[in-house]
Amino acid sequence: GAGVSQSPRYKVAKRGQDVALRCDPISGHVSLFWYQQALGQGPEFLTYFQNEAQLDKSGLPSDRFFAERPEGSVSTLKIQRTQQEDSAVYLCASSLGSAGVYSSDTQYFGPGTRLTVL
Protein backbone atom coordinates (compact mmCIF):
# COMPACT_ATOMS: atom_id res chain seq x y z
CA GLY A 1 0.00 0.00 0.00
CA ALA A 2 0.96 3.64 -0.36
CA GLY A 3 0.43 4.73 3.22
CA VAL A 4 2.66 6.70 5.58
CA SER A 5 5.68 4.73 6.71
CA GLN A 6 8.00 5.37 9.63
CA SER A 7 11.33 3.93 10.65
CA PRO A 8 12.59 2.55 12.85
CA ARG A 9 9.47 1.13 14.45
CA TYR A 10 11.27 0.77 17.78
CA LYS A 11 14.28 2.62 19.13
CA VAL A 12 16.03 2.16 22.45
CA ALA A 13 18.50 4.87 23.38
CA LYS A 14 20.68 5.50 26.36
CA ARG A 15 20.15 8.83 28.07
CA GLY A 16 22.23 11.46 26.34
CA GLN A 17 22.29 9.78 22.93
CA ASP A 18 21.02 11.46 19.79
CA VAL A 19 18.29 9.76 17.75
CA ALA A 20 16.80 10.30 14.29
CA LEU A 21 13.31 9.19 13.34
CA ARG A 22 12.23 9.00 9.70
CA CYS A 23 8.85 9.57 8.07
CA ASP A 24 7.87 8.78 4.47
CA PRO A 25 4.54 10.50 3.78
CA ILE A 26 2.00 9.53 1.16
CA SER A 27 3.34 10.55 -2.23
CA GLY A 28 2.10 13.96 -3.30
CA HIS A 29 0.93 15.03 0.15
CA VAL A 30 1.79 18.64 0.82
CA SER A 31 1.38 18.70 4.58
CA LEU A 32 3.33 16.70 7.12
CA PHE A 33 2.83 16.69 10.87
CA TRP A 34 4.78 15.19 13.77
CA TYR A 35 3.02 14.22 17.00
CA GLN A 36 4.14 12.77 20.33
CA GLN A 37 1.88 10.24 22.02
CA ALA A 38 2.47 9.23 25.61
CA LEU A 39 0.97 6.02 26.97
CA GLY A 40 -2.77 6.38 27.51
CA GLN A 41 -2.89 9.83 25.92
CA GLY A 42 -3.96 11.25 22.61
CA PRO A 43 -1.39 12.52 20.11
CA GLU A 44 0.08 15.95 20.87
CA PHE A 45 1.27 18.24 18.09
CA LEU A 46 4.98 18.85 17.67
CA THR A 47 5.56 20.50 14.31
CA TYR A 48 4.11 21.07 10.83
CA PHE A 49 5.64 21.25 7.35
CA GLN A 50 4.09 22.56 4.16
CA ASN A 51 6.28 21.02 1.48
CA GLU A 52 9.82 21.79 2.64
CA ALA A 53 8.87 24.76 4.80
CA GLN A 54 8.51 24.27 8.53
CA LEU A 55 5.61 26.61 9.22
CA ASP A 56 4.91 25.71 12.82
CA LYS A 57 7.20 24.27 15.47
CA SER A 58 5.29 25.54 18.47
CA GLY A 59 4.81 22.05 19.92
CA LEU A 60 8.47 21.06 20.09
CA PRO A 61 9.14 20.63 23.83
CA SER A 62 12.71 21.91 23.84
CA ASP A 63 15.55 22.99 21.61
CA ARG A 64 16.81 19.42 21.71
CA PHE A 65 14.09 18.59 19.19
CA PHE A 66 14.72 19.40 15.55
CA ALA A 67 12.80 18.44 12.39
CA GLU A 68 13.48 18.82 8.71
CA ARG A 69 11.92 17.99 5.35
CA PRO A 70 14.55 19.26 2.91
CA GLU A 71 12.97 18.14 -0.36
CA GLY A 72 9.34 18.35 0.64
CA SER A 73 8.92 14.61 0.95
CA VAL A 74 10.74 12.53 3.57
CA SER A 75 11.00 14.11 7.00
CA THR A 76 13.34 13.43 9.90
CA LEU A 77 12.72 14.24 13.55
CA LYS A 78 15.94 14.45 15.49
CA ILE A 79 16.21 14.45 19.27
CA GLN A 80 19.54 15.43 20.76
CA ARG A 81 20.80 14.37 24.19
CA THR A 82 17.74 12.22 24.84
CA GLN A 83 16.14 12.26 28.29
CA GLN A 84 13.86 9.71 29.92
CA GLU A 85 10.88 12.05 29.53
CA ASP A 86 11.34 11.80 25.75
CA SER A 87 10.13 8.19 25.88
CA ALA A 88 6.93 8.05 23.85
CA VAL A 89 5.52 7.04 20.47
CA TYR A 90 6.33 9.55 17.75
CA LEU A 91 3.69 9.68 15.04
CA CYS A 92 3.93 11.21 11.60
CA ALA A 93 0.86 12.18 9.59
CA SER A 94 0.41 13.62 6.12
CA SER A 95 -2.45 15.29 4.33
CA LEU A 96 -3.07 16.18 0.72
CA GLY A 97 -3.52 19.92 0.90
CA SER A 98 -2.01 22.79 2.76
CA ALA A 99 -3.15 23.12 6.33
CA GLY A 100 -4.59 26.52 6.96
CA VAL A 101 -7.38 28.52 8.41
CA TYR A 102 -9.96 27.16 5.96
CA SER A 103 -8.66 23.61 5.68
CA SER A 104 -9.87 20.50 7.43
CA ASP A 105 -7.97 17.96 5.40
CA THR A 106 -7.91 14.42 6.73
CA GLN A 107 -4.59 13.45 8.23
CA TYR A 108 -3.29 9.95 7.54
CA PHE A 109 -1.00 8.55 10.20
CA GLY A 110 1.99 6.26 10.05
CA PRO A 111 2.51 3.36 12.49
CA GLY A 112 4.74 5.42 14.75
CA THR A 113 8.18 4.96 16.27
CA ARG A 114 8.26 3.86 19.88
CA LEU A 115 11.24 5.51 21.58
CA THR A 116 12.46 4.22 24.91
CA VAL A 117 15.18 6.16 26.69
CA LEU A 118 16.99 4.24 29.41
Add this chain to the structure above:
Amino acid sequence: EDQVTQSPEALRLQEGESSSLNCSYTVSGLRGLFWYRQDPGKGPEFLFTLYSAGEEKEKERLKATLTKKESFLHITAPKPEDSATYLCAVQAAGGSYIPTFGRGTSLIVHP
Protein backbone atom coordinates in the same frame (compact mmCIF):
# COMPACT_ATOMS: atom_id res chain seq x y z
CA GLU B 1 -8.21 26.84 24.94
CA ASP B 2 -9.75 23.99 22.97
CA GLN B 3 -10.68 20.98 25.06
CA VAL B 4 -11.76 17.46 24.17
CA THR B 5 -13.04 15.00 26.77
CA GLN B 6 -13.84 11.42 25.88
CA SER B 7 -15.92 9.04 27.97
CA PRO B 8 -15.85 6.42 29.17
CA GLU B 9 -12.08 5.86 29.40
CA ALA B 10 -12.66 2.14 28.94
CA LEU B 11 -15.61 0.06 27.83
CA ARG B 12 -16.11 -3.69 27.81
CA LEU B 13 -18.94 -5.12 25.72
CA GLN B 14 -20.18 -8.54 24.81
CA GLU B 15 -20.31 -9.33 21.13
CA GLY B 16 -23.58 -7.96 19.79
CA GLU B 17 -24.11 -5.54 22.68
CA SER B 18 -24.58 -2.08 21.12
CA SER B 19 -23.28 1.04 22.88
CA SER B 20 -22.05 4.60 22.36
CA LEU B 21 -18.81 6.47 22.98
CA ASN B 22 -18.91 10.16 23.85
CA CYS B 23 -16.68 13.05 22.81
CA SER B 24 -17.43 16.39 24.48
CA TYR B 25 -15.64 19.42 23.12
CA THR B 26 -15.11 23.09 23.83
CA VAL B 27 -13.91 25.24 20.96
CA SER B 28 -14.49 28.83 19.92
CA GLY B 29 -16.02 27.56 16.70
CA LEU B 30 -15.84 24.12 15.12
CA ARG B 31 -14.22 23.59 11.77
CA GLY B 32 -14.18 19.82 11.94
CA LEU B 33 -14.45 16.90 14.34
CA PHE B 34 -12.55 13.74 13.54
CA TRP B 35 -12.89 10.16 14.75
CA TYR B 36 -9.94 7.77 14.54
CA ARG B 37 -9.45 4.14 15.50
CA GLN B 38 -6.09 3.12 16.97
CA ASP B 39 -5.03 -0.50 17.36
CA PRO B 40 -2.19 -1.39 19.77
CA GLY B 41 1.20 -0.63 18.25
CA LYS B 42 -0.30 1.19 15.28
CA GLY B 43 -1.02 4.74 14.27
CA PRO B 44 -4.53 6.22 14.29
CA GLU B 45 -6.72 5.14 11.37
CA PHE B 46 -9.15 7.73 10.03
CA LEU B 47 -12.85 6.93 10.39
CA PHE B 48 -15.01 10.06 9.98
CA THR B 49 -15.03 13.84 9.71
CA LEU B 50 -18.09 15.79 10.88
CA TYR B 51 -18.49 19.50 10.20
CA SER B 52 -21.82 20.74 11.52
CA ALA B 53 -24.43 19.94 14.15
CA GLY B 54 -26.93 17.37 12.98
CA GLU B 55 -24.51 15.68 10.63
CA GLU B 56 -24.26 11.88 10.72
CA LYS B 57 -21.89 9.46 9.00
CA GLU B 58 -21.89 5.67 8.92
CA LYS B 59 -19.39 2.97 8.14
CA GLU B 60 -20.28 -0.67 8.70
CA ARG B 61 -21.24 -1.03 12.37
CA LEU B 62 -20.17 2.53 13.26
CA LYS B 63 -22.23 5.70 13.14
CA ALA B 64 -20.93 9.10 14.19
CA THR B 65 -23.24 11.98 15.13
CA LEU B 66 -22.55 15.59 16.05
CA THR B 67 -24.23 18.25 18.18
CA LYS B 68 -22.96 21.69 19.14
CA LYS B 69 -21.27 20.34 22.24
CA GLU B 70 -20.53 16.68 21.66
CA SER B 71 -20.20 13.81 19.25
CA PHE B 72 -21.23 10.20 19.69
CA LEU B 73 -19.77 7.15 18.07
CA HIS B 74 -22.48 4.49 18.07
CA ILE B 75 -21.39 0.89 17.69
CA THR B 76 -24.14 -1.48 16.62
CA ALA B 77 -23.79 -5.21 17.28
CA PRO B 78 -20.02 -4.99 17.81
CA LYS B 79 -17.66 -7.81 16.99
CA PRO B 80 -14.33 -8.67 18.68
CA GLU B 81 -12.47 -7.08 15.76
CA ASP B 82 -13.97 -3.72 16.74
CA SER B 83 -11.76 -3.79 19.85
CA ALA B 84 -9.45 -0.76 19.71
CA THR B 85 -8.96 2.71 21.16
CA TYR B 86 -11.20 5.30 19.55
CA LEU B 87 -9.83 8.84 19.40
CA CYS B 88 -11.73 12.05 18.85
CA ALA B 89 -10.09 15.29 17.66
CA VAL B 90 -11.37 18.79 16.91
CA GLN B 91 -10.16 21.65 14.77
CA ALA B 92 -11.25 25.15 15.67
CA ALA B 93 -12.62 27.52 13.06
CA GLY B 94 -10.71 30.69 12.29
CA GLY B 95 -7.73 29.63 14.30
CA SER B 96 -5.05 27.02 14.38
CA TYR B 97 -5.27 24.10 12.00
CA ILE B 98 -3.70 21.94 14.67
CA PRO B 99 -6.20 19.33 15.88
CA THR B 100 -6.72 18.79 19.61
CA PHE B 101 -7.08 15.13 20.50
CA GLY B 102 -8.91 13.53 23.39
CA ARG B 103 -7.35 10.73 25.41
CA GLY B 104 -9.47 8.09 23.73
CA THR B 105 -11.86 5.34 24.76
CA SER B 106 -10.43 1.85 24.98
CA LEU B 107 -13.06 -0.60 23.72
CA ILE B 108 -12.88 -4.34 24.29
CA VAL B 109 -15.50 -6.59 22.73
CA HIS B 110 -15.66 -10.09 24.15
CA PRO B 111 -16.80 -13.01 21.99
